[in-house]
Amino acid sequence: MVREFAQLLRPARSVPTTIWSAHSPTTFKPRPATLLSLVIGLWLFGTGEAMFIAAGLGVSPWTVLAQGLSLQTGWSVGVSTFAVSVAVLSLWIPLKERPGLGTLMNAVIVSISIDVMTPLLTVSGGEAFRYFQMIGGVILIGAASGFYLTANLGPGPRDGLMTGLQRVSGWPIGWVRAGIEIVVLIAGWLLGGVVGIGTVVFALGVGYSVAVFMSLMKFFSPKSDA
Numbered sequence: 001m002v003r004e005f006a007q008l009l010r011p012a013r014s015v016p017t018t019i020w021s022a023h024s025p026t027t028f029k030p031r032p033a034t035l036l037s038l039v040i041g042l043w044l045f046g047t048g049e050a051m052f053i054a055a056g057l058g059v060s061p062w063t064v065l066a067q068g069l070s071l072q073t074g075w076s077v078g079v080s081t082f083a084v085s086v087a088v089l090s091l092w093i094p095l096k097e098r099p100g101l102g103t104l105m106n107a108v109i110v111s112i113s114i115d116v117m118t119p120l121l122t123v124s125g126g127e128a129f130r131y132f133q134m135i136g137g138v139i140l141i142g143a144a145s146g147f148y149l150t151a152n153l154g155p156g157p158r159d160g161l162m163t164g165l166q167r168v169s170g171w172p173i174g175w176v177r178a179g180i181e182i183v184v185l186i187a188g189w190l191l192g193g194v195v196g197i198g199t200v201v202f203a204l205g206v207g208y209s210v211a212v213f214m215s216l217m218k219f220f221s222p223k224s225d226a
Helices: 002-008 032-055 061-073 077-090 101-121 127-150 157-169 173-191 197-220
Strands: none
Touching: 032 061, 032 077, 032 101, 032 127, 032 197, 061 077, 061 173, 061 197, 077 101, 077 157, 101 127, 101 157, 127 197, 157 173
16 A cells, blocks of 8 residues: 555656546546536646745746746736736747647636635745645646646647747757746746746746646546555
8 A cells, every 4th residue: 555655656757548538638628527627727837836925935937038028017916927927828839839728728727726826825824824825826736747747728828838948949848948947937037027936936846746646646547546
């Protein structure tokens, strides 16, 4: 029993297929369970980002950019996140990437979730509480990714940019991702976005959190004996 549980917590190396996964990422007529998984995942992802914002200790590189844009335009962070998503999607055109339903819903739902949840999560508390929010954000984004990625309805705008650039450049995917996030982080910081310990924690912790929750999602595999 302990060994089986340890196996579930071992970080996954790929996105598993679950009982709700769409058969094709290009479908625009998903099953209700698939759509529900996508919506839950995207809303929780935005909530995780909101926890980082509320903690005030630094946010993810893309949210640093959205914060900077928000400061320069007067838009909310959610609206700025949506604007960044639209701009990124425009870069898909020369890369010949094809958006799925999940791609479009990602741009909308995550942005709305950030704006709805940030005020609710921004409460007075001590330093320890702020760190609790930050760590909670890492865990929640991992869980959220488990739901929306296993829905298999297309990559998010930023992931599609990464895979598209990797395909046309031939560079390792890790280099491409790191390069994009460094450029985005610097641009956001120059615009006034918040860079701090939370940014480092996001960079070091979210990938592992996502991989662990991907492993847990194997419990819902069509062939699972659990």
